[in-house]
Amino acid sequence: MMRLSLRTLGAVVVAALACAGVGCATAPPAPQAGATPSPAATPLTDTATAPAPPPGTLSPDIPHDANFDDNPQTLAAVQKDFDVFSWRSFVALNWPALPDGSPDPNKVIGADGDNRVVWDGYKEPYEVFLPGGAAPAPWGQQQLPEQCRNIGPGDAKLIQMTQKVSDSVLNARGSGGALDGSNQPFNTGPLVDQQNGRYVRYEIRINRDTFDYIVGNTLYNKEGQQAFTQMVNFPSGANTPGAPVGSIVIKAAWKVIDPAQGDQPGRFHKVQAYVYTRASNDPPTQPSCELKTMGLVGFHIAHKTASAPQWVWSTFEQVDNVRVGPNAPPGTRANFFDPNSKYPANTPPPRPWNPNAVLPPEQRSQVQRVIPIDEATAALNAQWQGWLRGVNKDSVWQYYELVSTQWPTQPKNSLTGPKAAGEPAPVFLANTTLETYIQGRTPNVSSSCIMCHNNATTTNSKFSDFTYLLERAQSTKGGGR
Ligand code: HEC
Numbered sequence: 001m002m003r004l005s006l007r008t009l010g011a012v013v014v015a016a017l018a019c020a021g022v023g024c025a026t027a028p029p030a031p032q033a034g035a036t037p038s039p040a041a042t043p044l045t046d047t048a049t050a051p052a053p054p055p056g057t058l059s060p061d062i063p064h065d066a067n068f069d070d071n072p073q074t075l076a077a078v079q080k081d082f083d084v085f086s087w088r089s090f091v092a093l094n095w096p097a098l099p100d101g102s103p104d105p106n107k108v109i110g111a112d113g114d115n116r117v118v119w120d121g122y123k124e125p126y127e128v129f130l131p132g133g134a135a136p137a138p139w140g141q142q143q144l145p146e147q148c149r150n151i152g153p154g155d156a157k158l159i160q161m162t163q164k165v166s167d168s169v170l171n172a173r174g175s176g177g178a179l180d181g182s183n184q185p186f187n188t189g190p191l192v193d194q195q196n197g198r199y200v201r202y203e204i205r206i207n208r209d210t211f212d213y214i215v216g217n218t219l220y221n222k223e224g225q226q227a228f229t230q231m232v233n234f235p236s237g238a239n240t241p242g243a244p245v246g247s248i249v250i251k252a253a254w255k256v257i258d259p260a261q262g263d264q265p266g267r268f269h270k271v272q273a274y275v276y277t278r279a280s281n282d283p284p285t286q287p288s289c290e291l292k293t294m295g296l297v298g299f300h301i302a303h304k305t306a307s308a309p310q311w312v313w314s315t316f317e318q319v320d321n322v323r324v325g326p327n328a329p330p331g332t333r334a335n336f337f338d339p340n341s342k343y344p345a346n347t348p349p350p351r352p353w354n355p356n357a358v359l360p361p362e363q364r365s366q367v368q369r370v371i372p373i374d375e376a377t378a379a380l381n382a383q384w385q386g387w388l389r390g391v392n393k394d395s396v397w398q399y400y401e402l403v404s405t406q407w408p409t410q411p412k413n414s415l416t417g418p419k420a421a422g423e424p425a426p427v428f429l430a431n432t433t434l435e436t437y438i439q440g441r442t443p444n445v446s447s448s449c450i451m452c453h454n455n456a457t458t459t460n461s462k463f464s465d466f467t468y469l470l471e472r473a474q475s476t477k478g479g480g481r
Pocket residue numbers: 164165166167169185186204249250251300301302313314315429430431435438446447448449450452453466467468469
C-alpha cells in the first residue's frame with residue numbers, strides 16, 4: 001500500500017548527524033551523544049525497572065522520516081512505525097539545547113530532570129508575518145512586545161496566543177477575531193485549568209526549513225503570495241543521504257504552574273515565560289504581560305516527509321490531563337477534570353471569554369477523552385516512558401504520552417484532487433488540550449488533523465500545503481490587512 005524503499009538512517013548513527021536540520025556548525029563535536037550513562041537513581045517501588053533502550057534510541061537527531069522495517073506492512077505495523085517516529089521526534093525536539101538552540105551533544109534528555117529544549121529556538125509566526133508585510137528578522141532573534149520588556153530575564157520565552165487559533169487567522173477568515181465558536185469554522189473555545197481557574201495558553205513554532213521556505217519565496221506578505229505562481233510545496237524530510245529534515249511545525253498548550261494551588265511541578269516540562277495578552281475588542285482587553293512558570297500540557301508536531309506529503313501529525317499530552325497518570329504522588333489531581341464537578345463535559349466556559357479571567361471552581365473545564373488511546377500506542381508509551389525514567393527517575397519527560405500519529409495511507413493521491421488528504425489513519429485524532437471540543441467520530445465534524453488542515457489556504461485562496469500559517473500574511477500596502 002505504500003512505497004517503502006525508505007531505509008533507516010540507523011539508530012546508532014548519532015555523532016555524524018547530531019546537528020541535522022538544526023544548524024549547529026559551531027557546536028563542539030559529539031563524542032557520545034545518546035550514550036551518557038544514567039545517573040544512579042533509586043528506583044521507586046511502583047515502577048517496573050525498564051531495560052535500557054537500544055543504543056541511540058534517546059537521540060538528539062530529529063528523524064527525517066519514519067522507518068518501515070516491518071514485514072509484512074500491515075496497517076498496524078505502519079502505524080507503529082509512525083508512532084516510533086513520533087516518539088523519536090518528541091525526544092529530539094525536547095533535547096537539551098545549547099544557547100544557540102542546537103541540541104547539546106553532551107547531554108541526555110531529562111538527565112537534569114527538566115531542560116531547555118531545541119524547539120524553544122524555533123520562530124513564532126508572529127515574528128514572521130509582520131505588520132505591513134515587513135521582512136522577518138533573521139533566524140535566532142527574539143523581539144519582546146513593549147509590555148514584556150524589563151519585567152524579567154532576557155532569555156524567558158514569549159507565549160503570545162491566548163486561544164488555539166490566532167486572531168490573525170480568525171481575521172483572515174472574516175470572523176473579526178472573536179473568540180467565538182459560532183461564527184468561524186474551527187469551533188474553538190478556551191480551556192480552563194482545574195487547579196487555578198486560568199486559561200490555557202498556546203504557542204506555534206516553525207523550524208528552520210519552514211522559515212527558510214517562507215522567507216526564500218516571500219510568502220510572509222500578501223503581495224509575495226500573489227506573485228508566487230507555483231503550488232506551495234514545503235520541503236520534505238527523507239531518509240536519504242543529504243536530504244533535509246523537512247518542514248516541522250509545532251503547536252503547544254501550556255498551563256500556569258502553581259504548587260500552592262496543587263500542581264506537581266516535577267510532572268511538567270516547565271518554562272519561565274512572558275505570557276502576553278494582545279489588545280482585543282471582544283471582550284475589551286488591554287495588552288498586558290506577566291512573567292509566569294508555565295507547564296507543557298499539549299504538543300502537536302506536524303512534519304512533512306517523503307512518505308507523507310500530507311505531513312505526519314503527532315500529538316502528545318501530559319499524562320494528568322484528564323485523569324491522574326502513573327507514579328503520581330498522593331494528592332495529585334487531573335489538570336482538566338474534577339470527579340466532583342457538575343460542569344458539563346467537553347463544554348467551553350461561559351462567556352465572555354476574557355483570556356485573563358480566573359474562573360471559580362464550578363466553571364472550570366471538565367475534559368474527557370472521547371477516543372481512548374489504543375492498546376498498541378499505550379504499550380509503546382509505557383516503553384518510552386520507562387526509558388526516559390531510566391535516564392533519571394525525576395525526568396519530567398516520562399510524564400508525556402503519545403495520543404496517536406495520523407498519516408496518509410494513500411500518500412500518492414493528487415494533493416489537489418478529491419482524495420487529496422490521502423485517506424488518513426487513524427480517521428480521527430484529537431488532543432484533549434487542543435481539539436477539546438471537537439473530539440469524536442462524526443465524519444466532517446470531529447477532529448481529523450489532515451482533513452481540517454487540507455482546507456488551509458494562502459491569502460489568495462490557493463492550497464497552502466496543509467498549514468494555516470500563510471493565512472496570517474499582511475499587506476505591504478498599509479491599512480493593516
Ligand atoms: C477543525 C480544524 C483543525 C483540526 C481538526 C486540527 N487543526 Fe491544527 N490548526 C487549525 C488552525 C485553524 C490552525 C492555525 C492556528 C493559527 O495559526 O493561528 C492550526 C494550527 C496547527 C499547527 C500549527 C501550524 C499551522 O498550520 O498553523 C499545528 C502543528 C497543528 N495545527 C497540528 C494539528 C494536529 C496534530 C491536529 C490533530 C491532532 C490538528 N492540528 C487538528 C485547525 C485544525
